[in-house]
Amino acid sequence: MDIPEKAQELLDMIQNYGDLQASNQVLISFTNLSEKFTTGELELAENFLLKNKILAGAKTREMPTGDLSGCLKRLEEIIDQPTYEEAVIDFHVHSSWKHDGIKVYELGNIQRIKFSEEKAILKIGDKEIELTPSKNEFELCRAMFRHEANEWVDWSEVYAEMNGKDVSDVAKEKKAIRDTYARLNERIKKEVSIKDLFIWRGNSIKRRL
Numbered sequence: 001m002d003i004p005e006k007a008q009e010l011l012d013m014i015q016n017y018g019d020l021q022a023s024n025q026v027l028i029s030f031t032n033l034s035e036k037f038t039t040g041e042l043e044l045a046e047n048f049l050l051k052n053k054i055l056a057g058a059k060t061r062e063m064p065t066g067d068l069s070g071c072l073k074r075l076e077e078i079i080d081q082p083t084y085e086e087a088v089i090d091f092h093v094h095s096s097w098k099h100d101g102i103k104v105y106e107l108g109n110i111q112r113i114k115f116s117e118e119k120a121i122l123k124i125g126d127k128e129i130e131l132t133p134s135k136n137e138f139e140l141c142r143a144m145f146r147h148e149a150n151e152w153v154d155w156s157e158v159y160a161e162m163n164g165k166d167v168s169d170v171a172k173e174k175k176a177i178r179d180t181y182a183r184l185n186e187r188i189k190k191e192v193s194i195k196d197l198f199i200w201r202g203n204s205i206k207r208r209l
Helices: 005-021 039-051 068-073 075-079 136-144 155-163 170-192
Strands: 025-029 055-062 101-107 113-116 121-124 127-130 198-201 204-207
Touching: 005 025, 005 039, 039 055, 121 170, 127 170, 136 155, 136 170, 136 204, 155 170, 155 204, 170 198
Parallel strands: none
Antiparallel strands: 025 101, 055 101, 113 121, 121 127, 198 204
């Protein structure tokens, strides 16, 4: 599935904020959204992600007293409070952003993910990616799903779990892991429209979901 440019930008933004907020609900202020989107672009991007069930919901809410960073510390408490009343905003009528508002995005298929070692399938939402047992992409998934989401794992540990032996040639074997990581990320992006399920930073890897 090809994702329109602005829908991909919104998805990337939601995923990045989701990493920080660690919740099924991702809050983004209008101020931050307005740096990348016009109101029309945002509406089209949201509609695409909702239609394809990448998002489960998108609500507009008024910003309660205090800044967004303060809200995130008590995310679930604040959302249930009366101060979070639905904002009356018509994107077709208003030509400018209402800067005291936020968007609350409910994660859809980008949150539901499961790896089956027995079936050699990576399932994301209602889509399945078939993997070949014992091949590098399968072994990388098997190794990473032994760890929690967002848990950083040293690449040498991943290599050992994939191959059943310790690293002997650092340059060669690190490149092999990086190539597999990049290839699998590209395949997931192409087939399921999820960008960078796996993240490489320094000498460590994590899976975001």
